Amino acid sequence: MASVSNNYYEGVDAVSPMYEGEEKKDQDRAVWFPVSQTACVCDGVTSSPCAEEAAELVTKFSPALFSGDVEQSMKVISDLLVVLRTEKLHSEVNLVANMPVKMREILQETAREKARYSYQTTLVAAKFVLEDTMVVSSMVWCGDSVFLAFDSKGQLLASSPAGSERSKCAVMKTNNDLSSAKHSGNITFGPGE
Amino acid sequence: MNHGEKISRAEPGLIVFIVDDSGSKADPLPGTSDPKYQWVERFIGVILRELLAKSTELKGDTAKIKPWYYIYIIIYGSKPQVWAAGQMDIQAAVEKYADDGNSLCLGGKSGGTDAAAAFQKAYEYLKEAVKDEHFRTSFPPMVFHLTDGMSATDATPIAEQIKQLSTEDGNVLIVNAYIGTETNLNYRGPEDFPGYVDVSEVGPNEDNVRLFNMSSEAPACIRQNLIDDGIFPNIRERSRLFSDVRTKDMLKHVIQVVGSLGSRAERTTR
Numbered sequence: 001m002a003s004v005s006n007n008y009y010e011g012v013d014a015v016s017p018m019y020e021g022e023e024k025k026d027q028d029r030a031v032w033f034p035v036s037q038t039a040c041v042c043d044g045v046t047s048s049p050c051a052e053e054a055a056e057l058v059t060k061f062s063p064a065l066f067s068g069d070v071e072q073s074m075k076v077i078s079d080l081l082v083v084l085r086t087e088k089l090h091s092e093v094n095l096v097a098n099m100p101v102k103m104r105e106i107l108q109e110t111a112r113e114k115a116r117y118s119y120q121t122t123l124v125a126a127k128f129v130l131e132d133t134m135v136v137s138s139m140v141w142c143g144d145s146v147f148l149a150f151d152s153k154g155q156l157l158a159s160s161p162a163g164s165e166r167s168k169c170a171v172m173k174t175n176n177d178l179s180s181a182k183h184s185g186n187i188t189f190g191p192g193e
Numbered sequence: 194m195n196h197g198e199k200i201s202r203a204e205p206g207l208i209v210f211i212v213d214d215s216g217s218k219a220d221p222l223p224g225t226s227d228p229k230y231q232w233v234e235r236f237i238g239v240i241l242r243e244l245l246a247k248s249t250e251l252k253g254d255t256a257k258i259k260p261w262y263y264i265y266i267i268i269y270g271s272k273p274q275v276w277a278a279g280q281m282d283i284q285a286a287v288e289k290y291a292d293d294g295n296s297l298c299l300g301g302k303s304g305g306t307d308a309a310a311a312f313q314k315a316y317e318y319l320k321e322a323v324k325d326e327h328f329r330t331s332f333p334p335m336v337f338h339l340t341d342g343m344s345a346t347d348a349t350p351i352a353e354q355i356k357q358l359s360t361e362d363g364n365v366l367i368v369n370a371y372i373g374t375e376t377n378l379n380y381r382g383p384e385d386f387p388g389y390v391d392v393s394e395v396g397p398n399e400d401n402v403r404l405f406n407m408s409s410e411a412p413a414c415i416r417q418n419l420i421d422d423g424i425f426p427n428i429r430e431r432s433r434l435f436s437d438v439r440t441k442d443m444l445k446h447v448i449q450v451v452g453s454l455g456s457r458a459e460r461t462t463r
Contacts, residue, residue, distance in 0.1 A: 093255065094254050094256070102291040107258070108256075110246045111249065
């Protein structure tokens, strides 16, 4: 969440976890970078191992998305997540002691299968530039996270571009699939709109 | 009472298999040279592994199994027998299955077919299980009955009693799968199986009608899970949890119906 002050945005960071009964979920990240005036929300995919690491990495990387070629930057972070996934696929998994040999084999195989879907998160990131009465925003999103801008009365000013595809495909999926990634041109909004 | 609970460690799922192991199970499955009981064992093994995978959490470099599912298997011919230690969590069930050479020790050697006695056994177990603190608030148990028909006894009355049992989330569900029967429904395989909605679709065969009538209507979340998982992507609303099994592919998908247990209402909310 961010609000405008002295022609400058101020932001609030939010970090999970949340609890559902005994189950802890801690894979959501929301970060505001005041100097670069960028914001990012990553929503790690629950069923994906290491989703919290993915969300953490992508949010930290997000200001770099706007410093050059966006598609190239997206590919860099995606490649990193794929490398981490590959490492995970080839790493031994720790199991409880005294587990029978057959069960260990089954669980190692199960863990490898799950690792194929590791490091998945959605992403929505935006960079803001304040002009006299307008805000110019550039944004990147992938998966089903969205960007919404409201005025102080709660009126919606802008959102991820109309007709945006709210794909269920998470960012950085298997095989570097960035097909659902979107990058907007500049979007403007502000008082009076 | 709306079949809306998710499966979790606090509210685990309970699956009761009732597996017909009568003499005819030694006959080959249509289109294959292996006996029906071997295919049943293989595909039950597949679903046990899938349930284990769902219950396994990978955190960092550590894999941990959470007891999200409990299994109870009744094998019957002329007499019902409970497999292994009775109620087992998914880890214990997979271990036992693996220790027995990936087998449930079926063999089509259990004589005749007394389905009513097997359902009675299930009822005796379930009437206590639904009150157990493990399952009292869980998504209701699923009873999965797999047969190649021709039971000497009618399990309908006891099946009705089972369907009246409930957890706080709804009534126990009964699924019936009938290997090798013929029906009036025209479909090629799991990919276009529309499910049976009306008794006229199952044809005049008395066993078909009996098993159709015994079967629960699929709750909305089960139907959605079957579609989402690609088990039966074209299953219709209000379909009964009844399937005929014409091929080994259909048998695999039918057994995977047990993996649809539980609501996944928050799946897209992450």
